[in-house]
Amino acid sequence: MANLFRNIENLKGVGKARAAKYQKLGISTPYELFFHFPKNYIDYTNPTAVADAPDNEYCVIKCMIIKKSTPQLIRKGLTIYKALAADSYGSEITVTIFNNYYLAEMLSENHEYYLYGKITENPVTSKKEIHSPQIMKTGSSELISPVYHLTEGLTNNIIRTNMTEALKILENEPVEILPCNIIFENNLMILTDAFKNIHFPSDMDTLKKARYRLAFDELLKLQLGMLMLKKRNRQKTGYIMNPEIKTDEFTENLPFELTSAQKKAADEIISDMCRSEPMNRLLQGDVGSGKTAVAACAVYFAYKNNCQSALMAPTEILAVQHYNTLSSYLEPFGIKVCLLTGSLPQKQKSEIKAGIKNGDYSLIVGTHAIIQKTTEYNNLGLVITDEQHRFGVAQRNALAMKGESPHKLVMSATPIPRTLGLIIYGDLDISVLNELPKGRIPVETYAVTGKLRQRAFSFIKKHLDEGRQAYIVCPMIEDSDSDLQSVCSYAEKISGNEFKNYRVGLLHGKMSPAEKDSTMAEFKNGNIDLLVCTTVIEVGVDVPNAVIMLIENSERFGLSQLHQLRGRVGRGREKSYCILITDNVSEDTLHRVRVMSSTSDGFKISEEDLKTRGPGDFFGQKQHGLPDLRIADISSDMELVRLTQKTASSIIENDPELEKPEHGALRIEVIRLFSRSENSSFD
Numbered sequence: 289m290a291n292l293f294r295n296i297e298n299l300k301g302v303g304k305a306r307a308a309k310y311q312k313l314g315i316s317t318p319y320e321l322f323f324h325f326p327k328n329y330i331d332y333t334n335p336t337a338v339a340d341a342p343d344n345e346y347c348v349i350k351c352m353i354i355k356k357s358t359p360q361l362i363r364k365g366l367t368i369y370k371a372l373a374a375d376s377y378g379s380e381i382t383v384t385i386f387n388n389y390y391l392a393e394m395l396s397e398n399h400e401y402y403l404y405g406k407i408t409e410n411p412v413t414s415k416k417e418i419h420s421p422q423i424m425k426t427g428s429s430e431l432i433s434p435v436y437h438l439t440e441g442l443t444n445n446i447i448r449t450n451m452t453e454a455l456k457i458l459e460n461e462p463v464e465i466l467p468c469n470i471i472f473e474n475n476l477m478i479l480t481d482a483f484k485n486i487h488f489p490s491d492m493d494t495l496k497k498a499r500y501r502l503a504f505d506e507l508l509k510l511q512l513g514m515l516m517l518k519k520r521n522r523q524k525t526g527y528i529m530n531p532e533i534k535t536d537e538f539t540e541n542l543p544f545e546l547t548s549a550q551k552k553a554a555d556e557i558i559s560d561m562c563r564s565e566p567m568n569r570l571l572q573g574d575v576g577s578g579k580t581a582v583a584a585c586a587v588y589f590a591y592k593n594n595c596q597s598a599l600m601a602p603t604e605i606l607a608v609q610h611y612n613t614l615s616s617y618l619e620p621f622g623i624k625v626c627l628l629t630g631s632l633p634q635k636q637k638s639e640i641k642a643g644i645k646n647g648d649y650s651l652i653v654g655t656h657a658i659i660q661k662t663t664e665y666n667n668l669g670l671v672i673t674d675e676q677h678r679f680g681v682a683q684r685n686a687l688a689m690k691g692e693s694p695h696k697l698v699m700s701a702t703p704i705p706r707t708l709g710l711i712i713y714g715d716l717d718i719s720v721l722n723e724l725p726k727g728r729i730p731v732e733t734y735a736v737t738g739k740l741r742q743r744a745f746s747f748i749k750k751h752l753d754e755g756r757q758a759y760i761v762c763p764m765i766e767d768s769d770s771d772l773q774s775v776c777s778y779a780e781k782i783s784g785n786e787f788k789n790y791r792v793g794l795l796h797g798k799m800s801p802a803e804k805d806s807t808m809a810e811f812k813n814g815n816i817d818l819l820v821c822t823t824v825i826e827v828g829v830d831v832p833n834a835v836i837m838l839i840e841n842s843e844r845f846g847l848s849q850l851h852q853l854r855g856r857v858g859r860g861r862e863k864s865y866c867i868l869i870t871d872n873v874s875e876d877t878l879h880r881v882r883v884m885s886s887t888s889d890g891f892k893i894s895e896e897d898l899k900t901r902g903p904g905d906f907f908g909q910k911q912h913g914l915p916d917l918r919i920a921d922i923s924s925d926m927e928l929v930r931l932t933q934k935t936a937s938s939i940i941e942n943d944p945e946l947e948k949p950e951h952g953a954l955r956i957e958v959i960r961l962f963s964r965s966e967n968s969s970f971d
């Protein structure tokens with residue numbers, strides 16, 4: 289067997305014990321070790337003059353060792369090695385090494401070295417000192433040296449040594465996973481060289497090329513995987529609908545006229561559903577753009593075609609809200625809607641499930657409960673998931689397995705930046721609601737410190753007196769040691785004081801679903817004036833009479849989250865306000881506040897969010913169910929995302945399952961990449 293793919297314990301210098309440590313990093317072969325990319329590099333090629341080295345910072349200097357002193361045994365277990373050194377300008381510096389005989393022995397008098405370490409200036413003698421530096425001989429070929437993520441028992445030096453050994457295998461066993469034409473067309477470094485140079489670059493330019501090649505591969509594999517999923521979804525549907533059926537009767541009966549963006553999206557959806565392959569579409573629209581009404585149109589159309597529809601929401605609150613809204617739209621047309629959530633009593637659940645199975649219900653609204661094995665459908669032709677990023681790719685597919693390849697519509701309230709969208713939704717067609725319903729007034733946003741809280745309260749009261757409603761959002765549920773505002777004590781405090789003449793409600797994630805529903809219903813009916821809540825109201829909640837949102841400790845929320853929260857107001861015809869309270873003056877907070885006050889464009893905000901937080905953080909956790917990216921950075925590599933998407937499409941077009949011999953290696957890697965991710969949909 290090729291050495292590259294043998295157990296890493298066989299690699300010279302590794303052995304069983306270290307192999308176990310590598311296992312912790314997910315590395316079991318030399319080949320996998322190559323993907324343990326450096327987190328950064330020490331660049332010895334541009335040393336700083338000793339005189340210019342900033343105090344207390346890490347620096348590379350180039351010095352001659354003038355004199356090594358006798359080691360000092362300070363006490364048992366502490367030996368200090370010192371040497372006097374000087375750079376080419378004659379500036380002297382003391383090299384101090386604690387307890388490391390081996391390191392000290394690397395230095396010989398009258399030889400020149402690169403040293404990398406923290407440099408300090410002794411306040412008494414004003415002599416400079418460098419502490420336990422990394423040492424590199426001046427003639428070394430490794431002048432840009434890798435710095436790795438470490439795990440217990442694996443030092444940087446061990447990894448470096450093992451990596452060097454692993455890379456030697458490539459001399460006899462070169463690897464390549466891409467067909468030649470792709471390498472040439474894209475002017476890529478060959479893979480063997482890329483591995484060598486990502487770990488031990490000969491210069492910065494070569495490093496850049498190596499990184500580009502590896503990022504190219506990573507994005508290509510990712511998109512190949514997504515496209516393969518997409519193709520697999522493109523089997524024939526059992527529900528080809530009839531384009532002659534009209535939806536005018538339904539849309540004319542809505543309480544408003546659809547915007548042209550809504551009409552266009554509905555048309556796209558309907559025409560998808562009339563084709564022989566199942567629809568696989570994303571409906572993307574900023575908060576408040578009216579996705580629900582579009583979904584309702586699709587449900588109506590499916591009903592007229594004798595098909596059931598299911599709508600899955602990420603939270604019970606949202607499921608209930610959808611159930612209410614959609615019932616009011618659809619029941620006048622005789623469409624029976626049911627609500628199926630995890631918290632229903634068993635008996636009721638069984639009854640509803642029986643009704644779903646025998647086709648009593650034409651629309652099933654619910655949470656995860658609707659994808660459980662025990663939920664059987666009668667003729668499920670349309671599956672809608674709301675707030676898609678909360679579900680992984682796998683869950684989305686699980687629901688689709690319920691029927692004979694039903695049509696799928698996913699709705700996303702989070703405007704995903706284009707780059708990320710290309711990747712996450714690579715397997716979907718996209719309709720965009722790029723227009724808000726008429727008459728919306730942008731939400732005015734202010735950021736203030738806690739000193740102005742009372743004024744904000746008066747401002748809220750003024751609006752409550754006019755019959756409007758408001759939210760106050762706090763980051764925590766219960767009091768903790770920190771200064772963070774907790775909803776429970778906050779609600780108690782203000783309902784006894786500032787807001788004692790108002791009806792104050794409390795809503796948070798630890799309440800039972802029934803309590804949450806009833807509080808939400810009360811707020812919606814106007815029986816609660818002021819709702820103190822956590823981010824449970826973040827997604828989807830729609831109460832147009834609520835016109836102010838005050839957010840406590842707003843520094844705790846990311847940009848996209850603030851945008852989602854703010855989207856709960858400004859949904860009606862009244863002018864709305866968002867007040868961000870924070871006593872935090874960090875640059876980062878100020879930046880977020882500035883972005884929030886200057887724009888209400890969800891796309892801009894999410895691009896900004898992606899830039900500052902990176903894609904890993906973007907969804908809070910790994911909610912998108914995509915494989916981790918190790919080297920490509922989707923927030924900055926937009927061009928590369930496009931390029932690899934094109935390449936991936938052309939590969940898949942000619943070889944949908946990557947079965948041709950020239951794609952063999954690529955196929956294995958795609959499967960490996962996707963099997964690393966939690967929500968793997970590959971066999």
Ligand code: ADP
Pocket residue numbers: 544545546547550573574575576577578579580581701725726828830832859
């Ligand atoms: P989202 O896209 O955030 O899910 P919703 O579907 O909840 O938005 O709609 C937001 C609000 O806008 C709701 O109160 C809804 O009734 C209203 N709405 C939707 N479409 C229109 C329209 N074309 N004209 C006026 N109001 C609309």
Ligand code: MG
Pocket residue numbers: 579580674701828
């Ligand atoms: Mg919504």
